[in-house]
Amino acid sequence: MKYKIKHSTTYQYSDFVTLCQNQARLTPKTSRGQICHNSRIEIVPHANYLQQFTDYFNNNVTVFEISTQYKTLNVTVTSEVELLVTANNDIDNLDMSWTEVRDLLAAPNTKELLRTSEFILPSTLTPIETGIKEYALVSFKPEETLISACKGLMARIFHDFKYDPGFSTISTPLSVVFAQKRGVCQDFAHFALACLRSIGVAGRYVSGYIETLPPEGEEKLEGADATHAWFSVFLPGCGWVDFDPTNNVLPSEQHITLAVGRDFSDVSPLKGVVFGGGNSLLDVAVDMVRLE
Template sequence: MKYIIKHTTTYDYTENVSLSQNQARLIPQNSELQRCFKYDIKVEPNADYLDEFRDYYGNAVSVFEVPTLHKKMTVTATSEVEISTRQALFDNTPWEHVRELLRSPTDKNQVLASEFCLPTLLTTANQDIKNYTLQSFTPNRPFLEAVEDLMGRIFTEFSFDNSFSTINTPISDVFTHKKGVCQDFSHLAIACIRSLNLPVRYVSGYIETLPPPGQEKLTGADATHAWFSIYLPATGWVDFDPTNNLKPQEQHITLAIGRDFNDVTPLKGVMYGGGAHQLHVAVDMTPINTSQDINKTKE
């Protein structure tokens, strides 16, 4: 499956900004299952410095500086990405075994994975969350199967509500109220899995949404999305989308990976002036060769 993606972020400030320095993670990843052929980052007003580097997790980061006085900044990222389907998975490694293995990692991949076993500020579980997790992680159950079970429970027991949470809502609140958005469900699942000292990482990306039958797709209707990915020593990283209760196939495009949202913030900046600001985001994913039989998904 091939897509052309256009992601536009607009900041409207109440006061003039004299200088802003920014870092963006808006270039899709290259990985085993995903190829990014082309990309382009455009900044309005013009950036007078634009550079790129790879961060610790291998994400491409664009660095730019806007030195002209402005009240509005628009960043447009376009890319062309091809994504392929993973073969059906069979991995019966019990979760306890994964945990033991990563306590003393012996190769580079394991070292990297062991880092993702550790809770972060946004993914620290309390005892209730840990107990909730243990209901899925029964002794000697395969890691893969336990995570599938956990994802299914989060999907059925939690409701999607985009009025409930902000980036600052702690996962303990999400857990208590059983409400949230994709980011909350992903952080919660990650907190669950890390409460058992198991490797899991946060994924930010895009998801293609399809219009109801017979209607035309609206511009900007696709969305940025978040899900998580676990590490199976024998297989590698496997993605899970708790918002839609599925293992991503061809509608999920990976932008960046990290320990939690703070590692993958799509755009962040430091500015002089500006006052309050408003943010507007629009995403369009255009399939280059269309495919039909995809269920509607939530963002």
């Protein structure tokens, strides 16, 4: 499956911005499950400095600076990404229990396991609050395989938590999300990660896109697709396996990975520092079109 994605971010300022410096993680990764054929970033006004580098988590980072005065900033990234048919269909066959995986990660002896063991630690946005471990252990019974336990956890989050776009912001603490059982994809991913990490299983945060289909008989609206977030679990011998607790599915043909990290703060699509500007308004539009 091949997609064309257009992700447009616009900031409107009440006052002139004299200088801004930014880091964008808007170029999709090429990984086991997908190939990013090309990706183009367009910045208006023109950036007078633009460089790319690969960060610790192997994400593509674009660094740019604009020193012309402006009131409106638009960053549009257009990418073509091909999703590969992965072995995900077979993962049920992998009957490694989660405790075995946990023990492997406790004493990492290969580069891969070492890098993975990073993700068993709680992070700033996924603190392990009281009750989280107990919540996790309901799914993670001693003899359970890693995959079935994760599926169970994903399903429980899907059923127990209410999807509520107005409820949370980026600064809503996880404990509130857990107590109220409400939030958006980002909160569910963070919560799932806290569950996994509380019992020593490695999980990472994935930011990306999800294709949306219009209700039957209606035309698809432009800009209606969305950035999305889910979590991913490490299964030795297989690699990272994605789980989408917001939709209770194993991502396969509609999820495109942008960047991965310990939590949202590692993958923030666009962050920056501005001089001047006053108040700002943000608008994000995503279009995801099937090419073949």
